[in-house]
Amino acid sequence: MEYLKRIADAELELRLEAFGAVQIKGPKWCGKTTTAEMHAKSVLKMQDPDSRDGYIATARTKPSLLLKGPTPRLIDEWQVAPVLWDAVRNAVDERQMKGQFILTGSTVINNSEIMHTGTGRISRMSMYPMSLYESRESNGTVSLRELFDNPSADIDGIASGLSVEELIFAACRGGWPASLHNMSDRAKLMIAKDYVDVICDEDISRVDNVRRNPVLARLVMRSYARNLCTLAKKTNILKDVSVEMEGTSIKTLDDYIEALEKLFVIEDIPAWNPAIRSATVIRSGNKRCFIDPAIAVAVAGLSPEALSVDLKTFGFIYECLCMRDLKVYSQALGGKLSYYHDRYDLEADAVLHLQDGRYALIECKLGSRDIEAGAEHLVELRDLIHAHNQKNGYAQLRLPDLLIVLTGGNMAYTRHDGVKVVPIGCLKD
Numbered sequence: 001m002e003y004l005k006r007i008a009d010a011e012l013e014l015r016l017e018a019f020g021a022v023q024i025k026g027p028k029w030c031g032k033t034t035t036a037e038m039h040a041k042s043v044l045k046m047q048d049p050d051s052r053d054g055y056i057a058t059a060r061t062k063p064s065l066l067l068k069g070p071t072p073r074l075i076d077e078w079q080v081a082p083v084l085w086d087a088v089r090n091a092v093d094e095r096q097m098k099g100q101f102i103l104t105g106s107t108v109i110n111n112s113e114i115m116h117t118g119t120g121r122i123s124r125m126s127m128y129p130m131s132l133y134e135s136r137e138s139n140g141t142v143s144l145r146e147l148f149d150n151p152s153a154d155i156d157g158i159a160s161g162l163s164v165e166e167l168i169f170a171a172c173r174g175g176w177p178a179s180l181h182n183m184s185d186r187a188k189l190m191i192a193k194d195y196v197d198v199i200c201d202e203d204i205s206r207v208d209n210v211r212r213n214p215v216l217a218r219l220v221m222r223s224y225a226r227n228l229c230t231l232a233k234k235t236n237i238l239k240d241v242s243v244e245m246e247g248t249s250i251k252t253l254d255d256y257i258e259a260l261e262k263l264f265v266i267e268d269i270p271a272w273n274p275a276i277r278s279a280t281v282i283r284s285g286n287k288r289c290f291i292d293p294a295i296a297v298a299v300a301g302l303s304p305e306a307l308s309v310d311l312k313t314f315g316f317i318y319e320c321l322c323m324r325d326l327k328v329y330s331q332a333l334g335g336k337l338s339y340y341h342d343r344y345d346l347e348a349d350a351v352l353h354l355q356d357g358r359y360a361l362i363e364c365k366l367g368s369r370d371i372e373a374g375a376e377h378l379v380e381l382r383d384l385i386h387a388h389n390q391k392n393g394y395a396q397l398r399l400p401d402l403l404i405v406l407t408g409g410n411m412a413y414t415r416h417d418g419v420k421v422v423p424i425g426c427l428k429d
Helices: 008-018 032-039 052-061 062-067 083-095 144-149 166-173 185-206 214-226 233-241 250-262 292-299 304-306 311-329 368-392
Strands: 022-023 043-047 073-076 102-107 122-126 338-341 347-353 357-367 402-407 420-423
Touching: 008 022, 008 032, 008 122, 022 083, 032 073, 032 102, 052 083, 062 073, 062 083, 083 102, 083 122, 102 144, 102 357, 122 338, 144 402, 166 185, 166 304, 166 311, 185 214, 185 250, 185 292, 185 368, 214 233, 214 250, 214 292, 233 250, 292 311, 304 311, 311 347, 311 357, 347 368, 357 368, 368 402
Parallel strands: 022 102, 022 122, 043 073, 073 102, 357 402, 402 420
Antiparallel strands: 338 347, 347 357
């Protein structure tokens, strides 16, 4: 099976050059181990059923024995024996060499289980399911990095070959590498469905060894799917869940959401709160989001056929897909995603901040009819920031470096107001 190069490859190489060890964190089945193996010289798989008990026993008595081998040495699912974290940190200190270890895992470990954070020794990086460019469905003719470096770049006439039907299928299938194998479309769609089943029936309880109800886990995820890419409050999600699971408390809901976050299933988008309006005007709640749009599709029981005649619902799925791809594409630039929304309904679906202070205001609009409204929001928000700067000379806010409407359409162009209209099927890192 051909290895499809990941955007995370370059980041992993750079971190191995700079640090003694690198931890890759992210959801199950997103390709962490496969990518790490491409860079490793030896591999230790802690969940190998033939050796797991022996590995755990060794970790209890002398964990340094598990670290022996050609470097970089990959320790897959290291959290099975959390003591390995401190063993790796200690080995890095002793060896005083870069690129010694790669740690991969699909759950967040409680900090109380490790003695030292590993700061300066173990670098952390995230990995996501595959973007459309990595799965070779985006032609990559528009580079996010190049747009930031040259905002006046001519993109007029650049075209995407991705139809709406193909975009819907890609979102329903998700960015799981296993779903790109040579198989029928029905089989590809089964990957996300099985992922949801495993999360609800097994992993939700295994993540921290707390017994949880699979039915309630599915209800929480289904409510998230119904409220995908909205600012739904937890009280509303609780009300939704309680219709079928009466007696569920907010404390229980918080526990299930926290477990799903530890499993990298849920990754909400935080609010951006610039000082351009009163704090009471700007929404500050999280935008509800899954790590991959296919999770929402699977848990809600949707299908490409159903979404092709319900483009309003698909609009929320599409926005989740855009969030996933933006996270992947901006990784090397240190990108962080937030959103802006105020009570006057002025919004930006995504605010992409780079490490160097540059940022883009982005609207995700599936169809061409919505592009105008999205562009107007972006221009109005830019003008609001400009007006704030003129009024408050002592508290200048940086103006956005880019205004982008990400569309499911086919043609890229720059509008007269400077807004870049970019098909998601053209975008790359």
